[in-house]
Amino acid sequence: MNERRFWILLFVLLLTSQRIEQISGQPGVGHRFLTSYAQESSDDNTTTTTIRPSCQHGTNEEDTNDQNTSTRRKQQEPTSQLKTTPAAAAAATEHSSSSSSDANVPNSEFFGIFKKLGTSWHTILQMFRSIVNNAGGKTMHKDVYVRDLKEGKEWLLQQEEYNWEELLQPHMTLYHDLERTFEDVLDSFLKWAASDEAKDGSCKLEGGVNGKESKINVSKALRRLEQYATWMSEMENDLEELTATSIKDTFSTLQMKMSIDDCQRLVWWLDLGAIDWELFDELQPKDIARVFVWISHYMLLNPNAQDQGLVLINSLNQIGFWPFMTMLPVDLGMQLDEFVISVIPIKTKFVVLLQRPPWAKFAYQMLKPFMKSNMRRRVVVIEEGLYAKDYLFEVVGTNAIPIGVDNYPGKEGVEILHPYINGRINNRRWF
Numbered sequence: 171m172n173e174r175r176f177w178i179l180l181f182v183l184l185l186t187s188q189r190i191e192q193i194s195g196q197p198g199v200g201h202r203f204l205t206s207y208a209q210e211s212s213d214d215n216t217t218t219t220t221i222r223p224s225c226q227h228g229t230n231e232e233d234t235n236d237q238n239t240s241t242r243r244k245q246q247e248p249t250s251q252l253k254t255t256p257a258a259a260a261a262a263t264e265h266s267s268s269s270s271s272d273a274n275v276p277n278s279e280f281f282g283i284f285k286k287l288g289t290s291w292h293t294i295l296q297m298f299r300s301i302v303n304n305a306g307g308k309t310m311h312k313d314v315y316v317r318d319l320k321e322g323k324e325w326l327l328q329q330e331e332y333n334w335e336e337l338l339q340p341h342m343t344l345y346h347d348l349e350r351t352f353e354d355v356l357d358s359f360l361k362w363a364a365s366d367e368a369k370d371g372s373c374k375l376e377g378g379v380n381g382k383e384s385k386i387n388v389s390k391a392l393r394r395l396e397q398y399a400t401w402m403s404e405m406e407n408d409l410e411e412l413t414a415t416s417i418k419d420t421f422s423t424l425q426m427k428m429s430i431d432d433c434q435r436l437v438w439w440l441d442l443g444a445i446d447w448e449l450f451d452e453l454q455p456k457d458i459a460r461v462f463v464w465i466s467h468y469m470l471l472n473p474n475a476q477d478q479g480l481v482l483i484n485s486l487n488q489i490g491f492w493p494f495m496t497m498l499p500v501d502l503g504m505q506l507d508e509f510v511i512s513v514i515p516i517k518t519k520f521v522v523l524l525q526r527p528p529w530a531k532f533a534y535q536m537l538k539p540f541m542k543s544n545m546r547r548r549v550v551v552i553e554e555g556l557y558a559k560d561y562l563f564e565v566v567g568t569n570a571i572p573i574g575v576d577n578y579p580g581k582e583g584v585e586i587l588h589p590y591i592n593g594r595i596n597n598r599r600w601f
Contacts, residue, residue, distance in 0.1 A: 284495075287496070299540050310389065310390075316385065319360050319386070321386075322360040323357065325388045341412075344412045344463075345471075348467060348468065359391040360391050361383075362517065364385070373435075376520050377519035379433050379479050391515075394513070398514070405463070408459060412460055414590060414591045416460070417461045421591055423445065423446055425445055426438070426461075427574070427587060428585065429566075429570045433478060434478045435566075436472050437480075438482050440485070441485040455502050459505075459506060462506050470516060479518065481518075481520045481521075482522070483524070483575075484521070485523075485524040485525045486527060486530060488525050490529075522551075526552075526553070559577065569581065
């Protein structure tokens with residue numbers, strides 16, 4: 171069986187399985203097939219506020235994709251659903267009491283947990299596919315190109331259908347907190363849409379850096395800007411007065427860090443092991459969402475992330491499946507994934523996952539076939555014996571690891587995010 175027929179068969183099995191489960195309440199053949207496939211492959215290394223109709227600088231493929239995204243959003247709860255769901259509320263206090271055996275969730279229980287959360291694996295899979303398919307944007311046949319940022323910004327501002335200053339006005343507090351304007355936001359979308367035809371070979375670290383700009387696809391930038399404006403409009407009520415000061419307490423619980431690596435890329439450090447779970451259980455989902463939106467704009471407007479790219483280092487700390495799935499309401503978690511992965515215009519050059527629990531290996535094998543090849547190449551899962559103990563030096567160099575990263579001698583003064591949020595920089599100048 172060739173590869174194309176294999177994936178067609180897999181797709182048919184998924185649809186059939188979903189229908190069987192709807193009728194009988196029992197796992198269908200697709201469920202059993204995927205479970206078997208993942209085991210065999212384990213060794214393989216809301217109602218939408220519409221800004222305007224989708225940009226017409228492209229083919230129907232882009233319009234269809236936008237319609238699919240809109241339909242998925244309409245099926246979700248409005249943004250007022252940021253209150254914890256009953257399942258998540260019941261489990262909120264179980265972070266500290268869950269044993270490490272949760273990490274070894276049997277495959278049948280893996281699928282059953284989604285039902286307990288009021289959703290299904292198939293729903294999550296469909297959302298995931300939509301998110302990752304939009305991660306890099308699309309280049310369409312009739313797209314418009316310009317030579318530089320000045321010309322690109324003029325083109326965006328000349329589009330009669332938009333008044334960007336008015337559309338982005340509700341978020342000016344956030345932009346000003348980062349010492350930026352709405353025009354700086356437009357520039358970030360244009361930089362993201364620049365072609366990477368001339369690769370930069372100066373960076374020898376994993377993932378490299380963004381290529382040199384040769385031309386800018388302003389139609390692509392406009393499509394992504396539409397997504398951004400719509401997403402931010404949907405969340406507007408939950409993002410009022412969003413500043414570093416307003417998120418300080420929640421941020422201190424999450425213990426995120428950032429640094430600049432030897433290739434001048436921005437590095438985002440996420441460590442579930444550093445979280446104070448007792449304090450985390452007291453947080454409201456809305457407050458966590460506000461932190462992630464602020465952090466995303468930090469990256470969006472950071473010149474290192476714009477010009478060189480982003481590196482993500484995520485330690486899962488062997489977290490159990492149930493505690494992981496109940497950190498946030500499922501719909502909100504997927505909304506934030508969508509925002510960070512396929513709305514905010516940042517080119518992620520490399521991702522490293524540390525301390526991955528067994529259930530995450532199973533989930534990754536299930537999701538991996540639906541990831542684009544260039545995305546799979548940028549994701550590395552560190553497993554004992556497969557990578558050198560000092561592998562992170564090959565990813566970020568020797569001068570970007572902050573204090574607190576397991577098994578690495580971190581350096582004082584390389585962490586750049588906490589000083590800003592904690593007000594240690596008196597003049598609040600950061601970039």
